[in-house]
Amino acid sequence: MMTKNNPEFRLPRIGKAQISLLERLSNACAVSGDEGEVRKIVMEQVKPYADDVKVDALGNVLVTRRGKGVPRLKVMLAAHMDEVGMMITVDEDDGIYRFEVVGGIDAWKLVGKPILIGKDHVPGVIGFKPIHLTDADERKKPVSLDNLRIDTGPVTGKVKVGDRATFATRFIQLGPSLRGKALDDRLGIATLIELVRTAPPQIDLQAAFTVQEENGLRGARVASYAFDPDLAIVLDSTPAYDQPTWDDTENTSYNTRLGAGPAIYVADGATLSDPRLVQHLVQTAEAYDIPYQIRQPGSGGTDAGAIHKQRAGIPSISISVPGRYHHSPAALARLSDWQHTLTLVAAALLQLKPDFLTTQER
């Protein structure tokens, strides 16, 4: 096995250029089904390095970068371009709009948040009854979408039913941390762009920048049908709920922890990772001294849930950059976790031998 001390191959590093690309990606608006803004950035970034780039019927960007030598494994890497957000459903005049959520967002997280609507990024705010006017009983009731409205001011003609909206948060670096909206999964997108640039030569890299993950893994389903790969690795960002508990008991349900390295999936609600790929990532991390954590098995799902069941079956795994406060206006991730995720996946690809699937025990 080549190791970190072997000078033959330089693993990719995250520097200023990568962080400013993440900033552009995080600030772009791409709610499920309307991923054009992120797609444009992805196309511009991957074109110089790709043998083939196409946008499929659903809007996935499918990038192929061929290797050299035979036989070669077809390795699919996937990250989703879409983010959770809102959709305008009813125009109530005077700049007031009813809306629904796209993907999973708790209604109470929406209250009072500035947002951007549609292709023109029309600014708006999600309004709610002010505390001056609520009574004690009202304050105990859960917030429901029915009593929330988007308020644009009013601006005439620019907002229409069907427009998507996202949080207006701007990306910022906070020392060792990165804060922004849609880090789920722009961190994965930024990682995948870097991997397209630096793919090792012994594999055929099939990079899928997918659509509609947040509303049911829909883009990945058709992307994996088209690619028909030998195996797949999904790059996502998963919640870290690692803060101390309110009563100082041991936190036993944290999903992942910030600063503990990339989160390798063994099992989530949609996929049981291929044991060979779990072993490969763990062994690679140990050989290269890269910190890693096993994501707590449980519910939730990534694009792997759609990919592994495609056609006659595709051995799959997911790996995530942990992040706090996902599916809210601002998530927080550690730069070091992102770097280690990129390094680990790059090293794992480098160490994939053509006969991996036939020789590895499972």
Add this chain to the structure above:
Amino acid sequence: MKALIKKLVETTGPSGYEAQIRAVVRAEVEPYADEITVDALGNLIVRKGKRSEKGLKIMLAAHIDEIGVIVTHVDAEGFVRFTTLGGVRPHTCVGGRVRFLNGVSGVISMEPPDDLTKQPTFEQLFIDVGLSSNKDAPVKVGDVAAFDRPFLDLGDRLVAKSMDDRIGAAVLIEALRKVKKTPNELYFVFSVQEEVGTRGATTAAYGLDPDLGLAVDVTGTGDTPRRTKVRMQVSLGKGPAIKVRDGGMLADPRVIDWMVRTAEKAKLPYQLEILEGGTTDARAMQLARAGVPAGCLSIPSRYIHSPSEMVDYNDVQQAVKLMVALVSQPVELK
């Protein structure tokens, strides 16, 4: 056949981790197979026969995975928190024992309950593997275990963990041994990941693209004490069940008819099964590609998804006979 059943049910193989049970099944089928493959997800696919003019390509599926648990956290005092692989329920866990793939054993217990009239939640349960702290714990996050219970032979009635669906695998293995000549191309699929959503059969059915699909799995019964008068019309000891419908599938009426005709012609007892909840690999086969006529031969079973699942040995033997009769002749679906 009891020795085979004992061997199968005492092997550990939770969903996604079927390597051990796959090896056990493989050793049993090797002398009788024309071809053996293991597909991308780990399904063991055994071909017998070549399709003749009058024959069909038939996929037979029994799943070799079983329900189990997976570690989410080892706390400071060494107690192991876990979540489930497949449909494990809390009331069947407390006092039960589990065995990890690496051989470590443990016992499941629970935090003191606030309310004795309520079932505990999984958050209140833990596995005690005999530690005092999490230092050098022999299990870690992501490790997988299955319930641990020896096979119990009560004469006609057999009890074990993972009768669901090792009894189906036993029926397929016995049928494979007994099929001498067939006009059909038979694929005996020992499928993976059924308990987490018929995932193995989904990809196996796509890969094989069969003309006909038949699952062998357990079904519930209505023959145990209960307070309601509404009972499922399936009992232990009255023969294998021919599935009409379950929670995920309406069996193809032509397949039901073919199974009923065959059972009657062979003078084999059978029951018709209407199952309210749950489903089998037959659903995955039915929905594969452009659709496949599919049905299910069910083994009536009590206490499904507990560590003590009970079947009737006569039902099992009749199921083997019916399966052999079904696949040894040209299939007429009408």
